Amino acid sequence: MNRILRKLFSNASSLVGIVLLFIFIIIAILAPVIAPPLSEDPYQIPRMSWDIAPQSPGFLMSDDIRDIYTVMGIEIKWNKAICGTAEGGYDIFYGLIWGTRTAFRIGLITVAIAALVGVFIGSISAYFGGWIDEIIMRITDIFLSFPFLVAAMVLTTILGRGLDKVMIALIVFGWMGYARLIRGSILSAKEETYVMAAKALGVKDIKIIWKHLLPNTIFPVMVQGTMNIGSMVITAAALSFLGVGAPVGYADWGQMVSFARNWIIGSPGHAGQYWFAVFYPGIFIVLFVLAWNLIGDTLRDILDPRLRGEL
Amino acid sequence: MLSYIIRRLLLLPIILIGVTFLIFSAFSLLSPMERLANYITNPGALKNPQMVERLITKYHLDDPFPLGYIHWIGKIIKGDLGWSQSANQPVWEAIKQRFPATLELVLYSIIPVILIGIWLGVISAVHHNDMLDQTIRVTAIIGWSLPTFIFGLFVLFIFYGILGWLPPGRLSVWAQDIVYTGNNFHSYTRLITIDALLNGNIPIFLDALRHLIAPIITLSYISWAFLLRITRSSMLETLRKDYVRTARAKGVDEHTVIHLHAQKNAMIPVMTIAGMMIIGMLGGVVITETVFTYPGLGFWAASSAQQLDYGSVISFALLFAVAMVVGNLIVDISYALIDPRVRLE
Amino acid sequence: MINNRKLLLEVKDLKTYFFTENGIVKAVDGVDFEVYQGETLGIVGESGCGKSVTAFSILRLLDYPGKTVGGEVIFKGENLLKKTEDEMREIRGKEIAMIFQEPMTALNPVLTVGFQISEALMMHFKISKEEAKKKSVELLKKVGIPIPEQRVNEYPHQLSGGMRQRAMIAMAMSCDPILLIADEPTTALDVTIQAQILDLMMALLQEFNGSLIMITHDLGVIAEIADRIAIMYAGKVVEYTDKKTIFHNPLHPYTLGLLTSIPRLDVEMKRLNVIPGIVPNPLHFPSGCKFNPRCRFATDRCKKEEPSLIKIKEGHLVRCWNVDKVVKEVKKGFLVGV
Numbered sequence: 001m002n003r004i005l006r007k008l009f010s011n012a013s014s015l016v017g018i019v020l021l022f023i024f025i026i027i028a029i030l031a032p033v034i035a036p037p038l039s040e041d042p043y044q045i046p047r048m049s050w051d052i053a054p055q056s057p058g059f060l061m062s063d064d065i066r067d068i069y070t071v072m073g074i075e076i077k078w079n080k081a082i083c084g085t086a087e088g089g090y091d092i093f094y095g096l097i098w099g100t101r102t103a104f105r106i107g108l109i110t111v112a113i114a115a116l117v118g119v120f121i122g123s124i125s126a127y128f129g130g131w132i133d134e135i136i137m138r139i140t141d142i143f144l145s146f147p148f149l150v151a152a153m154v155l156t157t158i159l160g161r162g163l164d165k166v167m168i169a170l171i172v173f174g175w176m177g178y179a180r181l182i183r184g185s186i187l188s189a190k191e192e193t194y195v196m197a198a199k200a201l202g203v204k205d206i207k208i209i210w211k212h213l214l215p216n217t218i219f220p221v222m223v224q225g226t227m228n229i230g231s232m233v234i235t236a237a238a239l240s241f242l243g244v245g246a247p248v249g250y251a252d253w254g255q256m257v258s259f260a261r262n263w264i265i266g267s268p269g270h271a272g273q274y275w276f277a278v279f280y281p282g283i284f285i286v287l288f289v290l291a292w293n294l295i296g297d298t299l300r301d302i303l304d305p306r307l308r309g310e311l
Numbered sequence: 312m313l314s315y316i317i318r319r320l321l322l323l324p325i326i327l328i329g330v331t332f333l334i335f336s337a338f339s340l341l342s343p344m345e346r347l348a349n350y351i352t353n354p355g356a357l358k359n360p361q362m363v364e365r366l367i368t369k370y371h372l373d374d375p376f377p378l379g380y381i382h383w384i385g386k387i388i389k390g391d392l393g394w395s396q397s398a399n400q401p402v403w404e405a406i407k408q409r410f411p412a413t414l415e416l417v418l419y420s421i422i423p424v425i426l427i428g429i430w431l432g433v434i435s436a437v438h439h440n441d442m443l444d445q446t447i448r449v450t451a452i453i454g455w456s457l458p459t460f461i462f463g464l465f466v467l468f469i470f471y472g473i474l475g476w477l478p479p480g481r482l483s484v485w486a487q488d489i490v491y492t493g494n495n496f497h498s499y500t501r502l503i504t505i506d507a508l509l510n511g512n513i514p515i516f517l518d519a520l521r522h523l524i525a526p527i528i529t530l531s532y533i534s535w536a537f538l539l540r541i542t543r544s545s546m547l548e549t550l551r552k553d554y555v556r557t558a559r560a561k562g563v564d565e566h567t568v569i570h571l572h573a574q575k576n577a578m579i580p581v582m583t584i585a586g587m588m589i590i591g592m593l594g595g596v597v598i599t600e601t602v603f604t605y606p607g608l609g610f611w612a613a614s615s616a617q618q619l620d621y622g623s624v625i626s627f628a629l630l631f632a633v634a635m636v637v638g639n640l641i642v643d644i645s646y647a648l649i650d651p652r653v654r655l656e
Numbered sequence: 657m658i659n660n661r662k663l664l665l666e667v668k669d670l671k672t673y674f675f676t677e678n679g680i681v682k683a684v685d686g687v688d689f690e691v692y693q694g695e696t697l698g699i700v701g702e703s704g705c706g707k708s709v710t711a712f713s714i715l716r717l718l719d720y721p722g723k724t725v726g727g728e729v730i731f732k733g734e735n736l737l738k739k740t741e742d743e744m745r746e747i748r749g750k751e752i753a754m755i756f757q758e759p760m761t762a763l764n765p766v767l768t769v770g771f772q773i774s775e776a777l778m779m780h781f782k783i784s785k786e787e788a789k790k791k792s793v794e795l796l797k798k799v800g801i802p803i804p805e806q807r808v809n810e811y812p813h814q815l816s817g818g819m820r821q822r823a824m825i826a827m828a829m830s831c832d833p834i835l836l837i838a839d840e841p842t843t844a845l846d847v848t849i850q851a852q853i854l855d856l857m858m859a860l861l862q863e864f865n866g867s868l869i870m871i872t873h874d875l876g877v878i879a880e881i882a883d884r885i886a887i888m889y890a891g892k893v894v895e896y897t898d899k900k901t902i903f904h905n906p907l908h909p910y911t912l913g914l915l916t917s918i919p920r921l922d923v924e925m926k927r928l929n930v931i932p933g934i935v936p937n938p939l940h941f942p943s944g945c946k947f948n949p950r951c952r953f954a955t956d957r958c959k960k961e962e963p964s965l966i967k968i969k970e971g972h973l974v975r976c977w978n979v980d981k982v983v984k985e986v987k988k989g990f991l992v993g994v
Binding site for chain 1: 322325326329330333334337338340341445448449452453455456457458459460461464465467468472590591593594595597598601602612613616617619621624625627628631632635636639
């Protein structure tokens with residue numbers, strides 16, 4: 001384990017990934033300090049004005065909004081949109097900061113649950129073999145027949161908007177990779193003599209899976225999981241972009257980009273005047289996903305030759 | 312090989328049933344009234360509660376699950392996919408109309424994906440760990456870290472917003488006049504670039520191409536980055552094999568060792584994954600067409616999802632799933648043909 | 657020259673190291689031997705002693721992170737280690753050929769057997785595809801594969817283990833190499849097939865007076881075909897002499913250990929004789945003589961000073977400080993009837 005950590009830190013690309021990830025973790029933890037919420041639900045991005053069009057960075061909270069807050073008795077801890085506002089006056093900076101927490105939530109929860117489900121199903125399938133394996137693999141094939149984004153789209157359309165629905169959709173269609181992975185590892189490990197020896201000694205099936213097979217086959221799953229955190233966040237962002245994910249005004253990076261398509265071109269004569277509406281959330285998404293991918297890619301390279309015989 | 316192919320063909324109906332079953336299950340999560348919208352052409356009819364009840368019974372929307380499934384499948388098999396509210400036409404018509412645009416986009420995108428992905432993947436593996444490999448790998452990692460929609464917006468911003476070279480959509484207005492009214496223009500394939508060439512109309516050909524470039528770049532970036540990664544790891548593994556050493560021991564030149572002895576083996580698993588990936592591009596198509604307002608199936612899928620046109624959403628889920636299943640079958644069969652160990656047993 | 661035979665290959669102080677992340681593995685650390693035309697040299701040792709790496713070093717087929725860092729490999733008067741890659745390619749397959757242990761993995765699964773044999777021919781002799789294919793069929797026949805016209809178009813997985821090894825031999829011998837290096841060619845085969853394969857190799861080589869370097873851990877195989885034998889341990893040659901002397905008058909404790917560990921039917925044995933201990937970890941070699949932890953004759957000197965390969969008699973070199981003790985053991989009569 002120490003060896004793996006050491007190698008991760010010594011490789012240039014994974015080091016960049018680790019540093020980036022570290023920065024994001026700090027942002028997520030310090031969110032209430034960096035961007036104090038102005039309403040009860042911290043994930044609701046405060047509006048700086050009623051304007052539809054995005055406002056440039058440095059925009060100050062409009063008077064009528066400020067009056068509303070005063071009437072509601074809420075202390076206005078800050079009033080400048082450092083990164084500008086998105087369509088509808090939502091403060092971009094606030095969205096970026098709290099969106100970091102959203103991203104971690106989406107990425108870690110969906111991957112963790114999908115991996116658990118997948119590993120469970122895959123282990124059962126591989127260990128018992130026979131027609132149980134056949135049926136489970138066919139079911140896996142059926143789920144795999146849907147392009148991920150399309151499947152998630154369909155499910156979120158039917159289930160309704162909201163981040164929790166998005167996460168459900170991502171999990172329902174995200175477990176198959178892990179199932180196949182663990183199944184493959186177990187199938188080859190099953191043939192290993194040490195498993196046959198354990199069986200010959202009368203060790204119970206569950207114990208064999210738990211103590212002998214899983215520890216050795218869990219590494220590819222871990223690598224896969226790390227790399228999938230990025231794609232889960234991207235898909236969630238894509239869904240929000242398409243308008244079927246997080247509701248309007250929610251602190252989610254993808255949601256912030258969703259109306260940006262109309263503004264990206266700018267008005268005649270001012271090409272790209274609304275660049276900030278896309279650039280800031282976009283760069284956060286890219287860097288977040290890049291961090292996980294850099295780490296995951298290096299992790300794969302480190303663990304790959306190991307898997308070939310030393311484990 | 313024959314038994315392998317037969318086995319795969321026998322699985323086909325089972326998978327298709329499973330897929331349709333899954334879709335129907337999702338569809339059933341909706342209330343009968345919500346599903347009703349798919350069956351009628353006039354949304355106004357929904358205002359009358361008695362009418363609604365009658366229609367629900369007529370279309371078996373209230374039946375227990377298995378019966379409902381059978382009726383629904385029966386309808387689908389007959390080719391009746393219902394009515395698309397967002398497109399204001401029968402779903403099947405909507406699909407037929409938008410299909411060529413998507414086909415054209417995907418076909419053109421496959422070429423750079425395969426060429427660049429495999430070519431760079433092999434180079435990357437051969438130059439394992441030196442500067443070239445690291446550079447290529449980083450470019451590829453950035454590639455699959457970039458969400459398609461961000462990259463697309465970026466391309467749109469630079470090449471249209473700032474430079475004005477590559478406009479969104481499929482054709483400029485003047486070209487649309489000619490193509491869609493059939494004024495001196497015969498649509499043979501409904502793939503505009505090909506039709507333009509067949510009609511000898513170069514300006515339209517160029518115009519169509521101009522509108523295709525940005526979507527192609529966007530759609531293919533993630534795919535070739537992915538293809539590169541799997542080609543690279545497959546090649547790395549193959550280059551370590553004993554038979555590569557044997558080839559070198561015979562005195563075979565390095566070029567042949569890499570491109571014949573190693574690559575021919577490495578490509579077998581890559582091809583199967585690549586086949587699936589191409590079909591998986593269908594997901595990227597949705598985003599790409601939305602970003603560039605390209606009037607294909609993806610754009611329609613996105614707008615029907617936004618407008619909660621459940622019937623259309625279910626239909627395109629069905630369409631994409633069937634495409635994937637059939638594509639999967641084709642890929643599996645070609646795998647059997649390529650690998651002599653499977654072909655001759 | 658020995659017995660009027662020309663010196664074909666001379667390996668002098670060959671050193672090949674592997675520069676791994678965990679340290680430098682000195683797989684081959686000063687190996688010397690000679691191969692004369694028309695003779696068979698056997699290289700014997702346990703797994704991990706460096707014998708395969710020696711073979712790869714001769715043909716310069718090392719994979720990263722291995723590198724030959726010292727010594728000379730003089731083939732027909734020229735040092736192979738100093739040649740360019742292009743020059744080596746001329747030699748590989750044509751003058752020096754190699755066959756490997758596991759024919760299933762050593763043959764390319766997606767290329768026909770015929771193509772893999774023809775390839776060397778087409779490359780080294782610039783003949784046409786049809787001519788090469790004809791020659792391939794002849795070669796398959798020569799190595800004893802029935803229905804060669806059909807087999808030539810088949811793939812490796814369609815042949816049995818023995819046939820695959822014959823095909824490999826056909827491939828290696830296709831250009832009539834003057835030196836064949838065989839890396840444990842019979843280890844993966846049944847005993848009955850082993851004998852056939854050995855006979856085949858010897859017959860083919862005799863045709864044009866070729867030489868063979870036979871790498872193996874199997875003393876039985878060595879006894880059959882080797883003229884001279886080099887015993888390797890932990891990356892070095894520890895004893896080097898002709899076959900008769902090795903079996904009747906070995907001088908190195910390791911050789912003695914190998915010979916006495918062969919189970920015998922004519923003498924009653926309560927337990928098998930084994931060499932105590934295990935092969936040392938190449939990252940942590942013991943100081944002094946590398947065999948000393950397992951050697952029953954080891955003295956203090958052995959633990960501190962590594963012996964060099966010394967000529968004890970004409971044609972007999974040994975790397976040991978306690979040769980006299982081994983002689984005494986042998987005299988006690990352990991090696992009757994070998």
